[in-house]
Amino acid sequence: MQDVTQFTAARDELRQAGWHVGMAIVRDDVSVAGTDFQQRRRGVAGTVLVHKIIGAAAAQGMSVDKLQRLADQLLPEIKTIGFSSSGAVIPGHSNPSFKLPENTISYGVGIHGEPGYHEEPFQSSEMLAHELVNKLQINFHWRADDHFAVLVDSLGGTTAMETLVFANDVRQLLSLAGVHVDFAKVGTFLSSNGMHGLSLSLLHLVDPSWLQLLQAPVQTPSWPQA
């Protein structure tokens, strides 16, 4: 919540200085915490999709008010869940942010090392994909023929090859679930100091214009064009 407090203060300061400013709080994390199973709803890798879409719309000259409306429509349609097999290593610290038993996967771990909802031995990439797709299906209640954009994000320590293998498993499972993937991005976008793990974000493409904004060319090394 400290982030929200700080950004709200920044927005208010800018408004007082005469700027026209909008604000969007991304809460795409559908992991749960505690015995009451409350969703944590923090901003994780889905934030990258929000930046891309709002950024492309802004580059096309959309007003701040319209950008705000776009963000408000977009936010409930983005959900993310991930897993980790090791903690992050912060520069200046010799110990990782958390330790897991060997060959163990923790689902729903936060990028700052917040505990996950379930630990189990590693089985295979396809079973990792199965668990994450399953949790997103529960949250989206999707129907066959719904359209989605997919973001597979390495938390830093997982290699490009492992990430691509996982992304392929995700694509196959989504296809078997009968939903369409109109856009997919795979890589390291929102990382956590070398943490081994991946997250899967889905954006339900309720509005076809969102796909055009995702596909709009941009010159930045962190969003390579296919």
Next chain:
Amino acid sequence: MTYITRKKIAVAFTRVLVRDGFEHTAISTIMRAAGLRRQTFYEYFDDKFAVAEWIIEDTLRDTIDQNFDYLRWEDILDLTGYELDAKKIIFRQLAEQREINFVGRLATHLEQLVRHVEPTNGGNGSTPVSAALLHTLCMGVAAEWNRQILGITTVDYEVVVAATVQAVQELGQRAT
């Protein structure tokens, strides 16, 4: 790719099942629909009954077992009821097959779920519910869900789920 290949065969099976009925669902037709060699079927399943059992187990694992740490038990029951109801056209045909024992399979997963509910498992200092009572309750609940799927009773799945939640709550109160 064991899981995904099994799932591909299972999805193709359900498509053929809905069109042709269980009796006339042929392995060759399933595998043509899956875009896989006929011989591949036997690397993953013995026969079509094994596919049917796998579909039931996969659904119950996804909705019940895999959510012990993710959803409240009441929400797990609701999710399972919703999923079975949404695919009633498939599960009705599977539940009709005597060889598959749909009620027994559902009861086993429900038992595992109820064992996680604190007042029934001896948590909070309560007395654990006996295995016999738990088994009997879950068999009864599963039989009621089965009647709903088969269309023997016309009540909505939400009513059956609500009755199940009430039964488990009362079992928990009895344990305390």
